[in-house]
Amino acid sequence: KSTFAFIETSNDGKLLPQSLSTLSAAQQLNKPIVALILGKNSSKIAESLIKDYKIQQLNEIIYSQDEIFDSKLPEIFTPNLIKILDENNGDNFSNFIISSSNFGKNILPRISSIFNYQPINDVIEIDASDKNIFKRPIFAGNLIETIDSSKQAKKFISIRSSAFPNTLDVTENADSSNSNTEIKELEEIINPENLTITWEGNKIVESKRPDLNGAKIVVAGGRALKDKETFDKLLDPLADKLNAAIGGTRAAVDNNLLDNSLQIGQTGKIVAPDLYVAVGISGAIQHIAGMKNSKKIVAINNDPDAPIFKVADYYIVGDLNAVVPELTEKLP
């Protein structure tokens, strides 16, 4: 029986970094992996998974480039994924795993409900010896629960991408561990009739910066940056120099300092980069929930009692308007 791993791709047909985290987690489940890629460019992405990465146990890739998948509607993905998973009465499948991105959260519970299974959400750790046991954060990460899913014959799992590596070994030579992986195009596609919902388009915030979800360095700003002009003037050059993604607190978003898709926290993005630079962020628990698993945290704030200093590795108490430009200037 296999683990079916959903490989999320962008609207313009690129592999998203969280999909590599999904594959890392799938490897830990110790079953043969079937990767599913539905959307633009998926045949190329399938080839790239085999050529450019070393993914243990990757037995099969099922892909479809049918434009029906361009809209990302759960009402379209659900019947198609159910059909794939239900092949041979579901005999081939024991796990379905996906990133708990906006898309993953949107479709996973819908699919699992049809099979009458309670999903296992936001997994941050898979037990090394018992693959029925998972850890997941609750209460904005203030508590961690360990759950035993041994009652479930099949598992529908979403993983918090930041908790699993997205740097699968790049294959060094042609002797790839994936040379036996079968690539299959999905033959039969279900186009649900009488669909009463339509996708009317989207607006994606264009950015030349790395995506918050996969960035190695994140520069984030809080309310103390006061207005958009100060936010951009101080943080843009710093992010440029570090090749960092930019994010911010809910307060910063509410004050229009940045777009709400860049909010980091319990109800926004959860990030865990190698380096997190918090500028003018006091450290509300809801914000800390979204960044406290960063490897190193640097905080700059003029308030010596700012709670953010309790989670920071290094901090400077000082005026942002002086410290940030000096940091940008002195960085190599």
Added chain:
Amino acid sequence: MSSKSYLRILVPVKRAIDYQIRPRLVDGTINTKGIKFSINPFDDIAVEEALRIKESHNDKVENVHCVSIGQNKAQDIIRNCLAKGVDSSTLIDSGDASLEPLAIAKLLKKMVEKSNSNLIILGKQAIDDDSSNTGQILAGLLNWPQATNAAKVELLEGDKIKVTREIDGGEEYLVSSLPMVITTDLRLNTPRYVSLSKLMKAKKLPIEKLGLDHELFKDVDTGSQLKVIKLEEPKPRDAGIQVDSVAELITKIRADKLI
């Protein structure tokens, strides 16, 4: 479309530990003694949205019904909803049982059938278990379209509804006919406060109370599939080091090979 009212809105609400309180463990379980509970903030946004739809399209809304599943104490948050202007309510008393989202959604499906609802508005997640499941599972069980993480809801001509939803990196737009499920995100609206006098008046309003043993739920399996075997607080991070200069900071992060 005639002016005949056609919207029957169901708003499921959950009672949860107040968002300002950091939960603590006592003997491995969450301490609830003397702890303030409130309506899950995202469900409060759902109630507000239902009321706004009712107030701005009074002719189209037949009723707004709220339902909560939980302990008897959940009637506190239901009273609050009634005081704000919700038309009617149900408390499904599940006692001390902790139900999984799948079980909650199965019970809600029965409520939907009973009240003949055609629009369900609920929070995108509960801030206690942070699952973000119930709306999607309910939509799946009913085979209705879903619009999660709504940032804007607009009634269009006919029985159509346009939803702007927050997605990774931006937003997207959906148009759906009824019936449908909407889950609410943070920026959809700012919930109103309710005056004490309205709250006092709401104390006299009836709440329908159903137990899990009610006829309506007789074929619903509410058993748990997952077992919580441990709760713990995450390891605290080591105390930070205050550095006095930018030069020193750069030396540190360079030593850690971060730049």
